[in-house]
Amino acid sequence: MSVLVAALAFVIGSAFGSFLNVVIDRVPSGQSIVRPPSRCPSCSTQLRPLDLVPVASYLWLRGRCRYCRTSIPIRLMLVELAAGLGFLGIYLWSGLNPGWLALAGTGAVLLATGVASVARRR
Numbered sequence: 001m002s003v004l005v006a007a008l009a010f011v012i013g014s015a016f017g018s019f020l021n022v023v024i025d026r027v028p029s030g031q032s033i034v035r036p037p038s039r040c041p042s043c044s045t046q047l048r049p050l051d052l053v054p055v056a057s058y059l060w061l062r063g064r065c066r067y068c069r070t071s072i073p074i075r076l077m078l079v080e081l082a083a084g085l086g087f088l089g090i091y092l093w094s095g096l097n098p099g100w101l102a103l104a105g106t107g108a109v110l111l112a113t114g115v116a117s118v119a120r121r122r
Helices: 003-029 054-061 074-094 099-119
Strands: none
Touching: 003 074, 003 099, 054 074, 074 099
8 A cells, every 4th residue: 555645545535524514514504515715704704725725724723714813613624634534544444446435435425414413403
């Protein structure tokens, strides 16, 4: 198993986790997952690409908005991290094959469904 492919599996998974956060936040309220672009929920400033790097941006910004310094929910980073680790774990378990994508996609859907159901209860 290649370390480079394993790292790529994690990066793809965490990017997918970032998209899952958009789905979790917007779909229940009937909003589009495409428009408007990601914004800070407090100051409404549109986030730049460097603000959207999965896991790393949260850590770099210490869990706060770059613009208004309002706290960002840790759930966002945890979903990205969980998806990245899930994609990595599935790669380590099954290798890189067509089934990997199906398993990783199924895991991502289950993660999003679980997080959304917990978030909805709050």
